[in-house]
Amino acid sequence: MLNPISPLVEQLVKLPGVGQKSAQRLAFFILSMPVKDVEQFSTVIRDVRNRVTYCQQCFNLTLEPLCAICSNPKRDAFRLCVVADPKDIFSIERTLEFDGIYHVLGGLISPLDGVTPESIRISELIYRLRSGDFKEVVLAVNPTIEGEATVLYLASILKTFSVRLTKLAYGLPIGGDLEYADELTLQRAVAARITIE
Amino acid sequence: MLNRLWVRNFRNLSEQIIDFKPGVTVIVGDNNQGKTNLLEAVYCSAAGRPIQGERFSDLVNYHADSGVFAMEIGITNGGRIRIYRDFDRAGVKRPVLDGKGLSQKDISGHIDVVYWSAEIIRSFQESADYRRDLLDEICKKSNLAYEKLIRSYARVLSQRNAALKSGSAVLVELYTPTLIELSLKITDLRRSVLSEVFDTVNHYVPLLPLDGVGELEPILAIKRIDSNKYIKSMADVLMECSAKEYALGYTTVGAHRDDFDVLVGNRSVIQFFSRGVCRVLAVLINLSALELWGGGEL
Numbered sequence A: 001m002l003n004p005i006s007p008l009v010e011q012l013v014k015l016p017g018v019g020q021k022s023a024q025r026l027a028f029f030i031l032s033m034p035v036k037d038v039e040q041f042s043t044v045i046r047d048v049r050n051r052v053t054y055c056q057q058c059f060n061l062t063l064e065p066l067c068a069i070c071s072n073p074k075r076d077a078f079r080l081c082v083v084a085d086p087k088d089i090f091s092i093e094r095t096l097e098f099d100g101i102y103h104v105l106g107g108l109i110s111p112l113d114g115v116t117p118e119s120i121r122i123s124e125l126i127y128r129l130r131s132g133d134f135k136e137v138v139l140a141v142n143p144t145i146e147g148e149a150t151v152l153y154l155a156s157i158l159k160t161f162s163v164r165l166t167k168l169a170y171g172l173p174i175g176g177d178l179e180y181a182d183e184l185t186l187q188r189a190v191a192a193r194i195t196i197e
Numbered sequence B: 001m002l003n004r005l006w007v008r009n010f011r012n013l014s015e016q017i018i019d020f021k022p023g024v025t026v027i028v029g030d031n032n033q034g035k036t037n038l039l040e041a042v043y044c045s046a047a048g049r050p051i052q053g054e055r056f057s058d059l060v061n062y063h064a065d066s067g068v069f070a071m072e073i074g075i076t077n078g079g080r081i082r083i084y085r086d087f088d089r090a091g092v093k094r095p096v097l098d099g100k101g102l103s104q105k106d107i108s109g110h111i112d113v114v115y116w117s118a119e120i121i122r123s124f125q126e127s128a129d130y131r132r133d134l135l136d137e138i139c140k141k142s143n144l145a146y147e148k149l150i151r152s153y154a155r156v157l158s159q160r161n162a163a164l165k166s167g168s169a170v171l172v173e174l175y176t177p178t179l180i181e182l183s184l185k186i187t188d189l190r191r192s193v194l195s196e197v198f199d200t201v202n203h204y205v206p207l208l209p210l211d212g213v214g215e216l217e218p219i220l221a222i223k224r225i226d227s228n229k230y231i232k233s234m235a236d237v238l239m240e241c242s243a244k245e246y247a248l249g250y251t252t253v254g255a256h257r258d259d260f261d262v263l264v265g266n267r268s269v270i271q272f273f274s275r276g277v278c279r280v281l282a283v284l285i286n287l288s289a290l291e292l293w294g295g296g297e298l
Protein backbone atom coordinates (compact mmCIF):
# COMPACT_ATOMS: atom_id res chain seq x y z
CA MET A 1 0.00 0.00 0.00
CA LEU A 2 1.24 3.47 -0.80
CA ASN A 3 2.48 5.44 2.17
CA PRO A 4 0.12 8.47 2.31
CA ILE A 5 2.89 10.96 3.10
CA SER A 6 5.42 9.68 0.59
CA PRO A 7 4.40 12.11 -2.21
CA LEU A 8 5.22 14.99 0.16
CA VAL A 9 8.48 13.37 1.28
CA GLU A 10 9.43 12.90 -2.36
CA GLN A 11 9.06 16.67 -2.93
CA LEU A 12 10.91 17.65 0.25
CA VAL A 13 13.99 15.55 -0.47
CA LYS A 14 14.49 17.70 -3.56
CA LEU A 15 15.57 20.52 -1.22
CA PRO A 16 19.31 20.87 -0.64
CA GLY A 17 20.56 19.33 2.59
CA VAL A 18 17.31 17.46 3.19
CA GLY A 19 17.70 13.71 3.37
CA GLN A 20 15.03 11.03 3.60
CA LYS A 21 14.86 11.26 7.39
CA SER A 22 14.57 15.04 7.69
CA ALA A 23 12.08 15.03 4.81
CA GLN A 24 9.93 12.63 6.78
CA ARG A 25 10.20 14.79 9.90
CA LEU A 26 9.23 17.89 7.89
CA ALA A 27 6.33 16.04 6.29
CA PHE A 28 4.96 15.06 9.70
CA PHE A 29 5.39 18.63 10.87
CA ILE A 30 3.48 19.97 7.86
CA LEU A 31 0.68 17.50 8.63
CA SER A 32 0.50 18.90 12.16
CA MET A 33 0.19 22.50 10.93
CA PRO A 34 -3.24 24.21 10.74
CA VAL A 35 -4.75 23.88 7.24
CA LYS A 36 -4.79 27.68 6.89
CA ASP A 37 -1.02 27.89 7.49
CA VAL A 38 -0.28 25.11 5.04
CA GLU A 39 -2.35 26.86 2.39
CA GLN A 40 -0.58 30.15 3.00
CA PHE A 41 2.74 28.33 2.87
CA SER A 42 2.03 26.74 -0.49
CA THR A 43 0.56 29.96 -1.92
CA VAL A 44 3.65 31.93 -0.91
CA ILE A 45 5.92 29.35 -2.50
CA ARG A 46 4.00 29.56 -5.78
CA ASP A 47 3.72 33.36 -5.64
CA VAL A 48 7.36 34.01 -4.92
CA ARG A 49 8.38 31.55 -7.59
CA ASN A 50 6.10 33.23 -10.14
CA ARG A 51 6.76 36.86 -9.27
CA VAL A 52 10.47 36.94 -8.54
CA THR A 53 12.50 37.61 -11.65
CA TYR A 54 16.01 38.71 -12.47
CA CYS A 55 16.93 42.40 -12.42
CA GLN A 56 17.30 43.60 -16.01
CA GLN A 57 20.56 45.29 -15.19
CA CYS A 58 22.43 43.12 -12.68
CA PHE A 59 20.45 39.84 -12.61
CA ASN A 60 19.84 40.07 -8.88
CA LEU A 61 16.49 38.73 -7.67
CA THR A 62 13.70 41.32 -7.81
CA LEU A 63 9.96 41.89 -8.03
CA GLU A 64 10.40 45.00 -10.21
CA PRO A 65 12.24 45.39 -13.53
CA LEU A 66 15.21 46.85 -11.59
CA CYS A 67 16.32 45.48 -8.24
CA ALA A 68 16.41 47.52 -5.03
CA ILE A 69 20.14 48.10 -5.36
CA CYS A 70 20.19 49.17 -9.01
CA SER A 71 17.26 51.55 -8.47
CA ASN A 72 18.79 53.12 -5.36
CA PRO A 73 20.27 56.53 -6.38
CA LYS A 74 22.57 56.52 -3.33
CA ARG A 75 24.59 53.57 -4.63
CA ASP A 76 27.89 54.30 -6.32
CA ALA A 77 27.15 53.38 -9.93
CA PHE A 78 30.85 53.52 -10.85
CA ARG A 79 31.83 50.54 -8.76
CA LEU A 80 30.78 47.10 -9.90
CA CYS A 81 30.99 43.94 -7.84
CA VAL A 82 30.85 40.68 -9.79
CA VAL A 83 29.36 37.71 -7.92
CA ALA A 84 28.39 34.16 -8.87
CA ASP A 85 24.89 34.02 -7.36
CA PRO A 86 22.24 36.40 -5.99
CA LYS A 87 22.83 34.88 -2.54
CA ASP A 88 26.37 36.26 -2.62
CA ILE A 89 24.89 39.77 -2.86
CA PHE A 90 23.12 39.15 0.44
CA SER A 91 26.42 38.14 2.06
CA ILE A 92 28.30 41.19 0.80
CA GLU A 93 25.45 43.56 1.68
CA ARG A 94 25.57 42.28 5.25
CA THR A 95 29.14 43.57 5.57
CA LEU A 96 27.98 47.18 4.79
CA GLU A 97 31.43 47.66 3.21
CA PHE A 98 30.38 47.99 -0.40
CA ASP A 99 28.13 50.75 -1.71
CA GLY A 100 28.46 50.09 -5.43
CA ILE A 101 26.28 47.95 -7.68
CA TYR A 102 26.46 44.31 -8.68
CA HIS A 103 26.63 41.91 -11.58
CA VAL A 104 25.44 38.34 -11.08
CA LEU A 105 27.18 35.79 -13.32
CA GLY A 106 24.73 33.03 -12.56
CA GLY A 107 27.41 30.40 -12.00
CA LEU A 108 31.12 29.71 -12.23
CA ILE A 109 33.09 28.22 -15.07
CA SER A 110 33.14 24.45 -14.57
CA PRO A 111 33.87 22.11 -17.49
CA LEU A 112 32.86 19.16 -15.29
CA ASP A 113 29.32 20.52 -15.16
CA GLY A 114 29.43 21.73 -18.74
CA VAL A 115 29.56 25.39 -17.68
CA THR A 116 31.70 27.41 -20.09
CA PRO A 117 32.35 31.19 -20.22
CA GLU A 118 29.54 31.37 -22.78
CA SER A 119 26.98 29.82 -20.47
CA ILE A 120 27.33 32.42 -17.70
CA ARG A 121 26.62 36.16 -18.00
CA ILE A 122 30.05 37.30 -19.09
CA SER A 123 28.94 38.84 -22.40
CA GLU A 124 26.35 40.83 -20.41
CA LEU A 125 29.16 41.98 -18.11
CA ILE A 126 31.26 43.12 -21.06
CA TYR A 127 28.25 44.96 -22.48
CA ARG A 128 27.75 46.78 -19.18
CA LEU A 129 31.43 47.74 -18.98
CA ARG A 130 31.35 49.06 -22.54
CA SER A 131 28.23 51.12 -22.01
CA GLY A 132 29.06 52.34 -18.50
CA ASP A 133 31.90 54.31 -17.01
CA PHE A 134 33.16 52.13 -14.22
CA LYS A 135 36.10 53.03 -12.01
CA GLU A 136 36.46 49.67 -10.29
CA VAL A 137 35.38 46.09 -10.86
CA VAL A 138 35.58 43.82 -7.81
CA LEU A 139 35.63 40.10 -8.48
CA ALA A 140 33.94 38.64 -5.41
CA VAL A 141 33.72 34.91 -6.00
CA ASN A 142 34.55 32.05 -3.66
CA PRO A 143 38.19 30.95 -3.70
CA THR A 144 37.18 27.48 -4.89
CA ILE A 145 38.78 25.75 -7.86
CA GLU A 146 35.92 26.96 -10.08
CA GLY A 147 36.00 30.46 -8.55
CA GLU A 148 39.71 30.84 -9.24
CA ALA A 149 39.28 29.67 -12.81
CA THR A 150 36.49 32.19 -13.32
CA VAL A 151 38.58 35.02 -11.84
CA LEU A 152 41.45 34.06 -14.13
CA TYR A 153 39.17 34.14 -17.15
CA LEU A 154 37.55 37.46 -16.21
CA ALA A 155 40.93 39.02 -15.50
CA SER A 156 42.16 38.12 -18.98
CA ILE A 157 38.99 39.45 -20.60
CA LEU A 158 38.73 42.62 -18.53
CA LYS A 159 42.31 43.79 -18.81
CA THR A 160 41.40 45.56 -22.07
CA PHE A 161 39.16 47.92 -20.10
CA SER A 162 40.71 50.88 -18.34
CA VAL A 163 39.21 49.99 -15.02
CA ARG A 164 40.72 49.10 -11.67
CA LEU A 165 40.30 45.35 -11.31
CA THR A 166 40.32 43.96 -7.77
CA LYS A 167 39.49 40.67 -6.10
CA LEU A 168 38.73 39.76 -2.52
CA ALA A 169 41.83 39.27 -0.36
CA TYR A 170 42.64 35.88 1.14
CA GLY A 171 42.50 36.18 4.86
CA LEU A 172 42.67 34.25 8.04
CA PRO A 173 39.49 33.57 9.97
CA ILE A 174 39.00 36.03 12.82
CA GLY A 175 39.63 34.27 16.11
CA GLY A 176 41.59 31.66 14.20
CA ASP A 177 45.03 30.40 15.03
CA LEU A 178 47.99 30.66 12.66
CA GLU A 179 49.05 27.19 13.72
CA TYR A 180 45.83 25.65 12.43
CA ALA A 181 45.41 27.66 9.25
CA ASP A 182 45.87 25.47 6.21
CA GLU A 183 49.12 26.18 4.45
CA LEU A 184 47.62 27.43 1.23
CA THR A 185 45.43 30.02 2.97
CA LEU A 186 48.34 31.09 5.12
CA GLN A 187 50.70 31.28 2.16
CA ARG A 188 48.29 33.48 0.23
CA ALA A 189 47.52 35.62 3.27
CA VAL A 190 51.25 36.23 3.69
CA ALA A 191 51.68 36.99 -0.02
CA ALA A 192 48.82 39.50 0.13
CA ARG A 193 49.91 41.09 3.42
CA ILE A 194 49.03 44.73 3.94
CA THR A 195 50.92 47.67 5.36
CA ILE A 196 49.87 48.84 8.81
CA GLU A 197 49.21 52.55 8.60
CA MET B 1 45.51 -1.08 25.72
CA LEU B 2 42.80 -3.46 24.62
CA ASN B 3 41.57 -5.62 27.52
CA ARG B 4 38.61 -7.30 25.94
CA LEU B 5 36.96 -7.53 22.56
CA TRP B 6 33.40 -8.60 21.90
CA VAL B 7 32.42 -9.03 18.29
CA ARG B 8 29.20 -10.27 16.77
CA ASN B 9 28.37 -11.09 13.15
CA PHE B 10 31.68 -9.94 11.76
CA ARG B 11 32.53 -12.11 8.75
CA ASN B 12 32.54 -15.74 9.92
CA LEU B 13 32.61 -14.77 13.61
CA SER B 14 29.05 -15.16 14.83
CA GLU B 15 29.96 -14.18 18.37
CA GLN B 16 33.34 -13.98 20.08
CA ILE B 17 34.54 -12.53 23.36
CA ILE B 18 38.29 -12.41 23.76
CA ASP B 19 40.28 -11.35 26.81
CA PHE B 20 43.71 -9.97 26.12
CA LYS B 21 46.57 -10.15 28.62
CA PRO B 22 49.31 -7.53 28.90
CA GLY B 23 52.20 -8.06 26.47
CA VAL B 24 52.20 -9.68 23.07
CA THR B 25 49.24 -11.79 21.99
CA VAL B 26 49.72 -14.55 19.46
CA ILE B 27 46.65 -16.06 17.87
CA VAL B 28 47.09 -19.65 16.71
CA GLY B 29 44.58 -21.81 14.88
CA ASP B 30 43.87 -23.99 11.87
CA ASN B 31 43.07 -22.46 8.52
CA ASN B 32 39.66 -20.85 8.05
CA GLN B 33 38.97 -20.59 11.76
CA GLY B 34 38.88 -16.78 11.69
CA LYS B 35 42.35 -15.64 12.86
CA THR B 36 42.59 -12.93 10.23
CA ASN B 37 38.96 -11.96 10.75
CA LEU B 38 39.67 -11.46 14.42
CA LEU B 39 42.58 -9.15 13.62
CA GLU B 40 40.42 -7.23 11.20
CA ALA B 41 37.70 -6.97 13.84
CA VAL B 42 40.17 -5.36 16.25
CA TYR B 43 41.16 -2.89 13.56
CA CYS B 44 37.62 -2.05 12.47
CA SER B 45 36.31 -1.57 15.98
CA ALA B 46 39.14 0.78 16.92
CA ALA B 47 39.64 2.59 13.60
CA GLY B 48 35.96 2.77 12.68
CA ARG B 49 36.60 1.70 9.15
CA PRO B 50 37.50 -1.44 7.22
CA ILE B 51 41.08 -2.20 6.23
CA GLN B 52 42.23 -0.75 2.95
CA GLY B 53 40.33 -2.19 0.01
CA GLU B 54 37.46 -3.70 2.05
CA ARG B 55 33.87 -2.53 2.42
CA PHE B 56 31.42 -2.94 5.25
CA SER B 57 28.94 -4.50 2.85
CA ASP B 58 31.25 -7.54 2.72
CA LEU B 59 32.07 -7.59 6.40
CA VAL B 60 28.67 -8.33 7.90
CA ASN B 61 28.09 -12.04 8.54
CA TYR B 62 26.25 -13.68 5.66
CA HIS B 63 23.34 -14.75 7.91
CA ALA B 64 22.88 -11.38 9.63
CA ASP B 65 21.96 -7.78 8.81
CA SER B 66 24.06 -6.06 11.41
CA GLY B 67 26.71 -6.67 14.02
CA VAL B 68 28.38 -5.19 17.07
CA PHE B 69 31.92 -4.34 18.10
CA ALA B 70 32.63 -3.67 21.73
CA MET B 71 35.98 -2.96 23.31
CA GLU B 72 37.11 -2.63 26.87
CA ILE B 73 40.15 -0.39 26.86
CA GLY B 74 42.55 0.17 29.72
CA ILE B 75 43.28 3.88 29.94
CA THR B 76 46.30 5.72 31.26
CA ASN B 77 44.98 6.56 34.72
CA GLY B 78 44.40 2.86 35.38
CA GLY B 79 40.70 3.00 34.63
CA ARG B 80 38.75 1.12 31.98
CA ILE B 81 36.26 2.30 29.42
CA ARG B 82 33.85 0.28 27.32
CA ILE B 83 33.05 1.43 23.84
CA TYR B 84 30.27 -0.02 21.69
CA ARG B 85 29.60 0.45 18.05
CA ASP B 86 27.00 -1.11 15.76
CA PHE B 87 27.69 -1.79 12.14
CA ASP B 88 25.68 -2.93 9.17
CA ARG B 89 26.25 -3.25 5.42
CA ALA B 90 26.11 0.52 5.01
CA GLY B 91 28.94 1.14 7.47
CA VAL B 92 29.75 1.53 11.10
CA LYS B 93 27.76 3.68 13.51
CA ARG B 94 29.21 6.29 15.81
CA PRO B 95 30.98 4.78 18.81
CA VAL B 96 29.06 4.96 22.06
CA LEU B 97 30.47 5.24 25.58
CA ASP B 98 28.02 4.98 28.49
CA GLY B 99 25.14 5.73 26.13
CA LYS B 100 26.80 8.88 24.79
CA GLY B 101 28.09 9.30 21.25
CA LEU B 102 31.85 9.69 20.79
CA SER B 103 33.87 10.91 17.88
CA GLN B 104 36.58 8.82 16.26
CA LYS B 105 39.13 11.22 17.78
CA ASP B 106 38.01 10.32 21.31
CA ILE B 107 38.86 6.69 20.59
CA SER B 108 42.14 7.33 18.82
CA GLY B 109 43.30 9.03 22.02
CA HIS B 110 43.00 5.73 23.87
CA ILE B 111 43.95 3.06 21.38
CA ASP B 112 46.22 3.00 18.36
CA VAL B 113 45.72 0.37 15.70
CA VAL B 114 47.72 -0.48 12.63
CA TYR B 115 46.86 -3.35 10.35
CA TRP B 116 49.62 -5.05 8.44
CA SER B 117 49.34 -8.23 6.48
CA ALA B 118 51.35 -9.98 3.79
CA GLU B 119 49.70 -7.46 1.45
CA ILE B 120 52.19 -4.87 2.68
CA ILE B 121 54.64 -6.19 0.07
CA ARG B 122 52.51 -4.33 -2.46
CA SER B 123 54.21 -1.13 -1.31
CA PHE B 124 57.11 -2.26 -3.45
CA GLN B 125 55.35 -3.66 -6.45
CA GLU B 126 55.07 -2.28 -9.90
CA SER B 127 51.91 -0.21 -9.60
CA ALA B 128 52.29 3.15 -7.89
CA ASP B 129 48.71 3.23 -6.60
CA TYR B 130 49.40 1.36 -3.40
CA ARG B 131 52.50 3.43 -2.66
CA ARG B 132 50.56 6.63 -3.24
CA ASP B 133 47.82 5.46 -0.88
CA LEU B 134 50.46 4.66 1.71
CA LEU B 135 52.05 8.06 1.20
CA ASP B 136 48.69 9.79 1.53
CA GLU B 137 47.91 7.97 4.77
CA ILE B 138 51.25 8.99 6.24
CA CYS B 139 50.97 12.61 5.06
CA LYS B 140 47.45 12.92 6.46
CA LYS B 141 48.77 12.03 9.89
CA SER B 142 51.71 14.40 9.74
CA ASN B 143 49.85 17.39 8.36
CA LEU B 144 46.33 18.42 9.24
CA ALA B 145 45.86 20.44 6.05
CA TYR B 146 46.96 17.63 3.74
CA GLU B 147 43.55 16.09 3.21
CA LYS B 148 42.07 19.39 2.12
CA LEU B 149 44.96 19.93 -0.25
CA ILE B 150 44.41 16.50 -1.79
CA ARG B 151 40.69 17.15 -2.20
CA SER B 152 41.33 20.47 -3.96
CA TYR B 153 43.88 18.78 -6.18
CA ALA B 154 41.43 16.03 -7.16
CA ARG B 155 38.91 18.75 -8.06
CA VAL B 156 41.26 20.81 -10.20
CA LEU B 157 42.49 17.65 -11.90
CA SER B 158 39.00 16.53 -12.88
CA GLN B 159 38.12 20.06 -14.06
CA ARG B 160 41.25 20.18 -16.18
CA ASN B 161 40.58 16.70 -17.58
CA ALA B 162 37.02 17.72 -18.47
CA ALA B 163 38.45 20.80 -20.18
CA LEU B 164 40.93 18.64 -22.10
CA LYS B 165 38.11 16.39 -23.26
CA SER B 166 36.13 19.43 -24.40
CA GLY B 167 39.14 20.41 -26.51
CA SER B 168 39.02 24.04 -25.39
CA ALA B 169 42.51 25.41 -24.76
CA VAL B 170 41.03 28.48 -23.06
CA LEU B 171 39.34 26.28 -20.47
CA VAL B 172 42.38 24.04 -19.96
CA GLU B 173 44.60 27.05 -19.25
CA LEU B 174 42.18 28.29 -16.59
CA TYR B 175 42.98 25.26 -14.47
CA THR B 176 46.69 24.87 -15.24
CA PRO B 177 48.01 27.48 -12.74
CA THR B 178 46.11 25.94 -9.82
CA LEU B 179 47.14 22.45 -10.90
CA ILE B 180 50.77 23.53 -10.81
CA GLU B 181 50.45 25.42 -7.53
CA LEU B 182 48.77 22.52 -5.73
CA SER B 183 51.02 19.91 -7.35
CA LEU B 184 54.20 21.53 -6.17
CA LYS B 185 52.73 22.07 -2.72
CA ILE B 186 51.66 18.44 -2.40
CA THR B 187 54.88 17.04 -3.81
CA ASP B 188 56.99 19.21 -1.51
CA LEU B 189 54.98 18.10 1.45
CA ARG B 190 55.24 14.44 0.45
CA ARG B 191 58.98 14.78 0.00
CA SER B 192 59.53 16.31 3.40
CA VAL B 193 57.29 13.73 5.06
CA LEU B 194 59.09 10.88 3.28
CA SER B 195 62.49 12.20 4.22
CA GLU B 196 61.45 12.35 7.87
CA VAL B 197 60.13 8.79 7.63
CA PHE B 198 63.29 7.55 5.98
CA ASP B 199 65.51 9.24 8.54
CA THR B 200 63.72 7.14 11.11
CA VAL B 201 63.81 3.98 8.98
CA ASN B 202 67.58 4.38 8.66
CA HIS B 203 67.99 3.80 12.39
CA TYR B 204 66.57 0.31 11.97
CA VAL B 205 68.28 -0.67 8.75
CA PRO B 206 71.65 -1.71 10.28
CA LEU B 207 69.67 -4.43 12.09
CA LEU B 208 68.65 -6.02 8.80
CA PRO B 209 70.60 -8.88 7.22
CA LEU B 210 71.27 -7.17 3.89
CA ASP B 211 73.85 -8.88 1.71
CA GLY B 212 76.53 -6.72 0.21
CA VAL B 213 75.60 -3.56 2.00
CA GLY B 214 78.51 -2.21 3.99
CA GLU B 215 77.65 -0.71 7.31
CA LEU B 216 78.57 2.81 6.28
CA GLU B 217 77.00 2.74 2.87
CA PRO B 218 74.14 5.17 2.37
CA ILE B 219 71.27 2.96 3.18
CA LEU B 220 67.97 4.33 2.07
CA ALA B 221 67.17 7.08 -0.34
CA ILE B 222 64.05 8.39 -1.91
CA LYS B 223 64.04 8.84 -5.60
CA ARG B 224 61.18 10.27 -7.53
CA ILE B 225 60.63 8.08 -10.58
CA ASP B 226 59.53 11.20 -12.36
CA SER B 227 62.20 13.41 -10.85
CA ASN B 228 63.87 14.37 -14.12
CA LYS B 229 60.54 15.72 -15.29
CA TYR B 230 60.37 17.93 -12.23
CA ILE B 231 63.79 19.40 -12.83
CA LYS B 232 62.18 21.42 -15.58
CA SER B 233 59.34 23.52 -14.41
CA MET B 234 55.99 21.82 -14.50
CA ALA B 235 54.58 24.47 -16.78
CA ASP B 236 57.17 23.62 -19.45
CA VAL B 237 56.39 19.95 -19.16
CA LEU B 238 52.68 20.61 -19.48
CA MET B 239 53.35 22.68 -22.57
CA GLU B 240 55.40 19.86 -24.08
CA CYS B 241 52.78 17.26 -23.32
CA SER B 242 49.94 19.43 -24.52
CA ALA B 243 49.18 17.64 -27.82
CA LYS B 244 49.34 14.27 -26.10
CA GLU B 245 47.06 15.46 -23.30
CA TYR B 246 44.35 16.63 -25.69
CA ALA B 247 44.50 13.30 -27.48
CA LEU B 248 44.31 11.33 -24.23
CA GLY B 249 41.80 13.60 -22.55
CA TYR B 250 43.61 13.64 -19.24
CA THR B 251 46.43 15.40 -17.43
CA THR B 252 49.74 13.54 -17.71
CA VAL B 253 51.88 15.50 -15.23
CA GLY B 254 51.29 16.43 -11.63
CA ALA B 255 51.08 15.22 -8.07
CA HIS B 256 48.70 12.43 -9.09
CA ARG B 257 51.67 10.80 -10.82
CA ASP B 258 54.04 11.09 -7.85
CA ASP B 259 55.85 7.95 -6.85
CA PHE B 260 58.83 6.99 -4.78
CA ASP B 261 61.44 4.33 -4.92
CA VAL B 262 63.28 2.79 -2.01
CA LEU B 263 66.97 2.26 -2.59
CA VAL B 264 69.43 0.41 -0.44
CA GLY B 265 73.02 1.21 -1.31
CA ASN B 266 71.79 2.70 -4.58
CA ARG B 267 69.98 -0.48 -5.55
CA SER B 268 66.26 -0.63 -5.91
CA VAL B 269 64.87 -2.76 -3.11
CA ILE B 270 62.27 -4.52 -5.20
CA GLN B 271 64.78 -5.45 -7.89
CA PHE B 272 67.74 -6.53 -5.82
CA PHE B 273 66.45 -7.87 -2.52
CA SER B 274 64.27 -10.73 -1.41
CA ARG B 275 60.57 -10.48 -0.75
CA GLY B 276 61.37 -10.91 2.93
CA VAL B 277 63.58 -7.82 2.96
CA CYS B 278 60.95 -5.84 1.05
CA ARG B 279 58.31 -6.84 3.54
CA VAL B 280 60.46 -5.87 6.51
CA LEU B 281 61.23 -2.49 4.93
CA ALA B 282 57.54 -1.90 4.28
CA VAL B 283 56.82 -2.62 7.92
CA LEU B 284 59.65 -0.30 8.96
CA ILE B 285 58.25 2.53 6.86
CA ASN B 286 54.85 2.14 8.49
CA LEU B 287 56.41 1.75 11.92
CA SER B 288 58.50 4.89 11.48
CA ALA B 289 55.45 6.92 10.46
CA LEU B 290 53.73 5.60 13.56
CA GLU B 291 56.70 6.56 15.71
CA LEU B 292 56.71 10.06 14.23
CA TRP B 293 53.04 10.95 14.19
CA GLY B 294 51.14 8.31 16.15
CA GLY B 295 48.70 5.73 14.87
CA GLY B 296 45.03 5.06 14.88
CA GLU B 297 44.52 5.87 11.26
CA LEU B 298 47.01 3.89 9.26
Ligand SMILES: [Zn+2]
Pocket (backbone or CB within 6 Å): A055, A056, A057, A058, A059, A060, A066, A067, A068, A069, A070, A071
Ligand atom coordinates in the same frame (compact mmCIF):
# COMPACT_ATOMS: atom_id res chain seq x y z
ZN1 LIG C 1 19.94 45.08 -10.18
